[in-house]
Amino acid sequence: MLKCAKIAINHKSSLESGVMIPDEQPIDIPPQNAFLVPFLRALSTRHSLTRAEIIAHLLAEFQLPERALNIKQGNLSIILNRVGWCDTHFVKAGMVIKEQHPTDSQHDRFRITPLGLRELSQHADQITVGYLQGFYLGKVIRGAKADDSTSEAERTLYEAFEQLGDDWTIIQGVSWISKDNATVGEIDFLIAHPKHGVLVMEVKGGIIAVQNGNWTSTNLYQKVIIIQDPCIQAERNRRELKKWLALSPKTRQHRYAIFPALAFPDSQFNTDVRPDCPQDIILDIRHLENIEARLLAIFAYWQSRADKDNRHMDGRKAVEALVSLFQVTQSFQPAIVEIFKRENKQIDRLTQAQFKILRQLHRIRRAAIMGGAGTGKTLLAMEKAHHLLTDGFRVLVMCYNRNLQTWLELKLVHEGLIVSTFHSMVEKARQWAGFQDPPMTIQEFDAQAPDLLLDACHVLRQIRPDKLFDAIIIDEAQDFQDTWWIALSDLLKDPQNGIFYVFFDENQRLYARSSTIPMADMPFVLNENCRNTQHIHHAMNAYAQSDILTECVGPEGRAIDIRNTGDPQKDLQRVLHELINEQGVKSDDIIILTPASKERSQWKHLLRLGNFALTWDLNNDVSTWVRVSTIYSYKGLESSVVILTELDKAKDEVRDILIYVGISRAKNHVIVIGDLPPARR
Incomplete structure (x- = not known):
């Protein structure tokens, strides 16, 4: 039978939310994600705050009495635990700096960083534990399934895995689409060791019970939830992963020893669940303080029983191939954005x-x-x-x-x-x-x-x-x-x-x-x-046809430059001289756009404008030739500088769309030759 870990709460109560204290009102403690923005906002108003000052601020924010600090899960105050997680994630994400007190954690002092201020200002509605985890890399690597739905049980293990040495590699949230059918595989944690192999770990939180083959989990609110059989899940995922690694070009040259494992961080198992689900492959509440010893014991159990085609692990290279298969990259390679020459160069990253x-x-x-x-x-x-x-x-x-x-x-x-x-x-x-x-x-x-x-x-x-x-x-x-x-x-x-x-x-x-x-x-x-600067973004949005607008995360940039002396060719010649000769912009960082076709446009192929010639060949590599294109043909592409011309030749029914597309092609600077008509919306 299963021996379950019990959660004790002071004041004779048993629920985290809606805790009943005799003759007093119930206390509702918000979930972890609800603490994050108030924690950061408190720091944004002061140069620095101690942990005790932050806790006082949060109690006031959530209108909680001081006695709420006594509500516990196990031996830990729930509120102190929530604040501790805020500390952990914001510090690792680089949004908060902590000065640790030598003897009393209540006197630890916190200060918000410029990154923290920016995220609070621009993305406060997105800040969750999953969002913050995207900013840092610890022992645990985030895979494709690791998102904001990370469970409390997974977060408990996440912290425990940070104790492991450099030989261990942990990937949280692994998923794939099967090549031979429409099924999807998902694994809570992959635990890889270059010598011992790979554990496919299924995680279930809450107090676990099994009755007549049916599995249930009881959460902190005493709600009983029917869950899938984790033993079957872990073994099925092990088999599917084995097949996938044998097929993938990244991993098929390596041998992998792959075994199922189970984690129940809120429960305690003292006996086998059934013959195919022994307690020897289970990590429970007792093992969190020395998780490495338990993982090694699970590997030892399986290695003595493994089939001959599942005994060998090809070392560090096999682990690296596994990581490259499942870790989502955050930057594009090759770097496809060349920043305007007079500004700092950077590599575009996925937001x-x-x-x-x-x-x-x-x-x-x-x-x-x-x-x-x-x-x-x-x-x-x-x-x-x-x-x-x-x-x-x-x-x-x-x-x-x-x-x-x-x-x-x-x-x-x-x-x-x-x-x-x-x-x-x-x-x-x-x-x-x-x-x-x-x-x-x-x-x-x-x-x-x-x-x-x-x-x-x-x-x-x-x-x-x-x-x-x-x-x-x-x-x-x-x-x-x-x-x-x-x-x-x-x-x-x-x-x-x-x-x-x-x-x-x-x-x-x-x-x-x-x-x-x-x-x-x-x-x-x-x-x-x-892509665009703030000025370009603001200008193009005026011509947008949809009410679904976007937020710009780029630099402020320059205002749109309008040149209209009544002589378009002289205006364009002057602009090209300023950009290329005076400011050092390369000709291939400039595109001249027009709504007119090549036949209707005044910008004829090889037209001379001072020292420069115009070309309709977008693959041109002559340094004194400047490219010209219709807005239609340049849709989907981008350039550091866009020169919009002949807007009076745009058809009325698509004029605003063409201006929107034309302006949005520029990353750094937009110059208009002639008039820029107001948006019709």
């Missing part, structure tokens, strides 16, 4: 909002991601494609704009990848299927393209299934026609369950066509502009 979506996509096979200009949709699509390619999937990345296709092909190079527009993909698929189509006009091909693709996919499924894809990622999805979507699904090896992600921005819908994103669930929303 916390983007990082969270990237983790969530690791567990979801189909999703739509919506975001305004500058929110990193294309970068996020590239990062997701990179992850899938690394895992051995065949991937199709699609976009509407041919120039964006060319740029993506330069940035994403892999034998398992195809980058294409819709019409180019139709032509490729027809060639793979062996069709020889008669000549067609552009209009005829556009009208027949979806059916042509469906026919090609039908043939490929029979004769060349290797040409089909495991995953499709679409950027600029707002410009795709409704008739394209069914045909696109047919390019998947599994049209029903294949991986399918679409990225879109309704503010950049330049083409008057019907397009409904084919996703049943609500889209994920990217709401942080990480």
Whole structure:
């Protein structure tokens, strides 16, 4: 039978929330995440505070009486424990500095950092334990499943694992999508040791009980919750992980000894649960103070019983390969953003909002991601494609704009990848299927393209299934026609369950066509502009068509510079002289954008403006030539400096959208030649 750990609370009560004290009102103690922002806000109002002063502030904030400090979980005051976790996470995240008192923790002194002030000002509504964990790396590595839903039991183990030595590697929250079916695997903790192997650990909090094969957990509120059988979960995940490691290009060259383990940090087990679930593989409340000894004992138990194909662990390299497989990266490689030359150079990183979506996509096979200009949709699509390619999937990345296709092909190079527009993909698929189509006009091909693709996919499924894809990622999805979507699904090896992600921005819908994103669930929303300066962000938002606006996290930058002497060519010549000759900006960091076509624009190819010439070749590498493009063709791309011209030639029905797209292409500076018309909204 199971011997359960009991939670004692002073004043003859047994609940953390709604604690009843005889003849007194119940006391409700907020959860851990509710303490975080008040903790940080208290520090923002003073130069520094002691722990005792912070506790007093929090009691006042939550209108709690002083006797609430006596409510305990085990031997710990719940409120002191909550404050302790605030201390731990904010200090590790770099948002708070602590000066530790030599003898009395109540006199520890805390001070908020500039990072803490910035996060409190800009992202107070996002601050949770999971959000803070994204700012630091301790012993425990956060995997794709490690998010804000981290349980109290997992947090208890998280702290215990920090005691382990350098030989141990812990990954919290591991998930994957199976290649051969639609199932998803999830593991609470992977515990790896270069000599002993890997433990697949399932964690269950609360007081655990088993009756007639049914498992339950009783939480602090005395609520009994039916839970899945953790023994079955751990063994199933062990088998699936073994198969995945054997298939992944990152890990298949290594041998792994993989064993199941269970953790019940709030309970105590004195006997086996059943023959296939012995207490020898269980970590419970007694083992938290010396967790390394217990982990070694679990390894020893399994190693004496392991099959011959599950006995060997290939050392540190095998562990490193395991980490590289499941750890989500936070920075893009290669660094794809070149900062304006006169400003400090930096590498663009995923914002916390983007990082969270990237983790969530690791567990979801189909999703739509919506975001305004500058929110990193294309970068996020590239990062997701990179992850899938690394895992051995065949991937199709699609976009509407041919120039964006060319740029993506330069940035994403892999034998398992195809980058294409819709019409180019139709032509490729027809060639793979062996069709020889008669000549067609552009209009005829556009009208027949979806059916042509469906026919090609039908043939490929029979004769060349290797040409089909495991995953499709679409950027600029707002410009795709409704008739394209069914045909696109047919390019998947599994049209029903294949991986399918679409990225879109309704503010950049330049083409008057019907397009409904084919996703049943609500889209994920990217709401942080990480490309533009504050001035550019503010200017472009005035022309946005959607009410879903974004927040800019970039530097202040410069106000938009408007030049209008009545002579556009002289104005442009003067601007180019200032930028290139006087300020040292490279010509390839400048783009001249116009709503007019190459034929209608006054900016003719090789037009001379002083020492400079204009070119419509975006791949130009001549230092005295400056690139020109239509706004339509430059959608999805970016440049340090954008010079907007000929806005009077924009069609009325799309003028505001074109200005929005044009301004948003600039990372650092926007110059307008002529008038900048006010937004019509």
